[in-house]
Amino acid sequence: MNIADSENVVSMLINSGDFEITNNINQTDVIIVNTCSVRKHAEDREESFIGNLKKLKIKNEELKIIILGCFAQNAKLELQKKFPFVDLIVGPLDYEYLAEILSNVFQRNISKNYKYLNLFNKVSVFVPIMTGCDNYCSYCIVPYVRGREKSRSLDEILDEIKNLLYKDIKEIVLIGQNVNSYKYIDKENSYIGFSELLKKIANLGVNKKFWIRFLTNHPKDMSYEIIKTIKDFPNVARHIHLPLQSGSNRILELMNRKYTVEKYKQIVNMIRDNIKDIAITTDLIVGFPTETEEDFKHTLQAVKDIRFDSAFVFKYSPREKTKATELKDDIPKEVKEERHYKILTLCDNIAYQINKSYINKIKDVLIHSYVNKNGNVILIGKTIENKTVEIFSDKKNFVGNFVKTKIVDVKFHTLVGEIVG
Ligand code: SF4
Known part of the structure; x- marks a missing residue:
């Protein structure tokens, strides 16, 4: 749910025409932290991450830091007290007004009628x-x-x-x-x-x-x-x-x-x-x-x-x-x-x-991505049963395609396959 929320907020901002994504946290003008409250461990890690953002705010006073998600909902007042340098804290119960809230913060028109952008080329x-x-x-x-x-x-x-x-x-x-x-x-x-x-x-x-x-x-x-x-x-x-x-x-x-x-x-x-x-x-x-x-x-x-x-x-x-x-x-x-x-x-x-029991079966595998490992390309995909499959193949262009694959081995939670068609 948080991944979907994060992608939607990013799509909303980019649709407004005034934002783009950077991979460099030291150069960004906006940091949005989407938090989870499902376990204490998640909250502890989030607090530590947010605490570390203070030094970026000291370097760049224009930087906007926004906290979203369940932890923001659950502990808004405590987070405000603990991290006064944070510009905005909004939880899921207020997401229906998020476009207006962000429009106010950024002094721009950010519309809630945005289209999802596949910014990370997901399959x-x-x-x-x-x-x-x-x-x-x-x-x-x-x-x-x-x-x-x-x-x-x-x-x-x-x-x-x-x-x-x-x-x-x-x-x-x-x-x-x-x-x-x-x-x-x-x-x-x-x-x-x-x-x-x-x-x-x-x-x-x-x-x-x-x-x-x-x-x-x-x-x-x-x-x-x-x-x-x-x-x-x-x-x-x-x-x-x-x-x-x-x-x-x-x-x-x-x-x-x-x-x-x-x-x-x-x-x-x-x-x-x-x-x-x-x-x-x-x-x-x-x-x-x-x-x-x-x-x-x-x-x-x-x-x-x-x-x-x-x-x-x-x-x-x-x-x-x-x-x-x-x-x-x-x-x-x-x-x-x-x-x-x-x-x-x-x-x-x-x-x-x-x-x-999957060994020797031929399965349709949807290829999601690839990784380079020791000089080899490994395609990573999923079967319709949601089993992860690794395939040694340099056909990176198969990402986003369904590929007939023979399962030849198992590494605990991962199947190993060979393309057959
Ligand atoms: S209360 Fe929590 S664990 Fe129970 S069904 Fe709802 S989300 Fe799932």
Whole structure:
């Protein structure tokens, strides 16, 4: 979400005609720092980065420093006190007025009716379909910094995607805190849910090959209609990110996740029964307050049973304002670290075994970029299951193309491929 917000702010400024991008922080006239509040660690790094900008402001008094993002929303007054040299602090709840706010700061006309500019030559672009979240998971700060859930209008989303496809973008990533609860009432008073939205997007630009991805999903909103739509449209990714968070029903209840492990497994079965070769990835939190060894064992067991293609594993960190802070953060750091290591190792081993099953398969790979390594060019791409593939090939012009690739090897999370056509 922050990447999408950053690109949109930059597009907004550049559209006004008075700005351009520089790679040299020492020569810039404007620095915009987009911040995240999801974990304490992110905030600490941001504070240190912002603190270091003071010396640039001393050298150049004309320099404008702007702080955006969830941390700006969450700690505006503290940030103002701590960093008085910062010119503007705006959080996501005020983004609808961002064009006016920036127009005032820069004394120029900055319009909110801007077109996304593909400034970084990306093959894959994030398209927000909603903002905010109504779920109030007890550990999560998002509803407090991004507000209540609000779906964007269907026409706005379709126009934006058509414009991107016209610019030859090959992959649209629909993003939101909970995309599968997308809901919108259109001009004809018809209800558009996430599966309808997916169908409408999948049917766009039929003469151009493109893929649609989406993240992230809440298990309670994953329906048969959505699964059927994914199955029916071969250009919708064979990948669902479905955060489980814990394998213990007691902890899930304390987290206010609104499902049980049994329900979660039923959803996974429904997905796998209907869609062949789909990748399922997840998020897990270890060390949530009161998590016992028994609770943790349930999480290990759930991971063994479900077998995720990959998992992001986080150590619980209390976020102010959230319900979970009413519970004592009682799991010692070393225990959190040990559980984090154990579960990560298990997830990595399962991911490796699943990835090995790709060997000898021929896959369509969308090439995103290339790197130079020890004098060789390596193309980096993704399969429709969101598996990263490395291909030794000097065909840099393949970036932005779908390439038939034979998978010949696996390096833990990465597949290694050879172009076959
Ligand atoms: S659904 Fe996701 S964004 Fe919403 S409160 Fe829960 S964890 Fe946070």
